[in-house]
Amino acid sequence: MTPQVTKGHGTANDFVLVEDPHAQQAIPAETVHALTDRRRGIGADGLIRVVRSTALAEGDEHVAHADEAVAAGATWFMDYRNADGSIAQMCGNGVRVFAHYLVTRGLADPASPVLVGTRGGVKTVTLVPDPTGGSAPWYRVDMGVWRMPLPETDAGAAADAVVTTSDQDVARPAVSVDMGNPHTVVALPDLQQLIGADLAVAPVVQPVPADGTNVEFIVVDADGDGDPRTGTLRMRVHERGVGETMACGTGACAAALAARFWAGPDGPVDWTVEQPGGPVRVEIEGPRVFLSGPAVLVADATLLPQG
Structure with missing residues (x-):
């Protein structure tokens, strides 16, 4: 593979980006894991391969999605791989970093929405003002249609799974959310339990x-700002194929959707999700959900031959 790579992150969820416009590079799982x-x-x-949709050949594992793109x-x-080399459908932080890479390299116009093909469908990414006043550019992503196996009815009975961590003997109820990739969200009663949860071992x-x-393990801010349409929650996440990460974009969306589900149909639809890597904004608009957050490119690097 090319020796030139780029390091970037979105709220400290970090990625190695490899530009391969003509789909000429096979990147096996062991190479992903090594990098x-x-x-x-x-x-x-994780690792992101930057590839032209038209260049994905017949027989490639992405072909159906590439045709859609x-x-x-x-x-x-966006050809995204988890750190263990396994293929993932989508990454909400990764797609912002991907769009920022395209804009920075002159491959996309920041004045127009950027369409990005992913295994979770085509995502529209738009440059937006940073509500926190920081220096990193913010991007808003139309994450598409979300799905939950449970109907939005009796939130008091809203659990379709239970989750156990190594530090807890008691299994906690959880709800599944499909964001193009699978999520299971657990609500904890207080911040101390969130801080103390052992995520070094897969739940x-x-x-x-x-x-x-x-x-995702979450604690919802019960006080809020008095506006019934807005909410705040804190989150930690254990990602499949990776372990605990500083942030997860699709996970933040899943957490906000689960919190609103438990709150009922009149629950907040505009959420601030605080993660160890920083805050993101999640907006629920009917069947669709939007994620906004920063994207940063840290460095370009040249890989040295190993031998």
């Missing part, structure tokens, strides 16, 4: 999801 290793490699939660006018496709989810799942 994302935090002691022997560059270090990251081409039909929608998405010039670029045990029952029933066991067929394709694994990301697990």
Whole structure:
């Protein structure tokens, strides 16, 4: 593969980006794992291949999604891999970093929405003002249609799974959220339990999801700002194929959707999700959800031959 790579992050959820416009580079799982290793490699939660949608050949694992991207006018496709080399459908922080990479490299116009092909469908990414007053550019992503297996009815009975962590003997009820990739959200009663949760070991989810799942632990701010449409929650996440990460974009969306579900149909629809890596904004608009947050490119690097 090319020796030139770029390191970037969105709220400290970090990635190695490899530009491969003509889809000429096969990046096997062991290479992904080596590059994302935090002691022997560059270090990251995942790897993103920047590839033209039209360049994905027949027989490639992305072909159906690439055809969709081409039909929608998405010039670029985000080929995302978890740190262990496994393929992931989507990454909310990653797609912002991907769009920022395109804008920074002159491959996309920041004055217009950027269409990005992903395995979770085509995402529209727009440059927006930073509500926190920081220096990093913020991007708003139309994350598409969300799904929950439970109907939005009796929130008091809203659980379709239970989750156990190594530091807790008691299994806690949880709700599943499909954001193009799978999530399981657990509400904790207070901040101390959120801080003390052991996420060094993968939580045990029952029933066991067929394709694994990301697990979010949240605490909802009960006070708020007095506006019933807005809410704030704190979150930690264990990502499948990675471990605990500083932030998760699709996880933040899943957390906000679960919190609103538990609050009932009149619950908040505009959420600030505080994560160890920083805050993001999640807006729920009917069947669709939007994620806004920062994107940063840290460095370009040249890989040295190993031998």
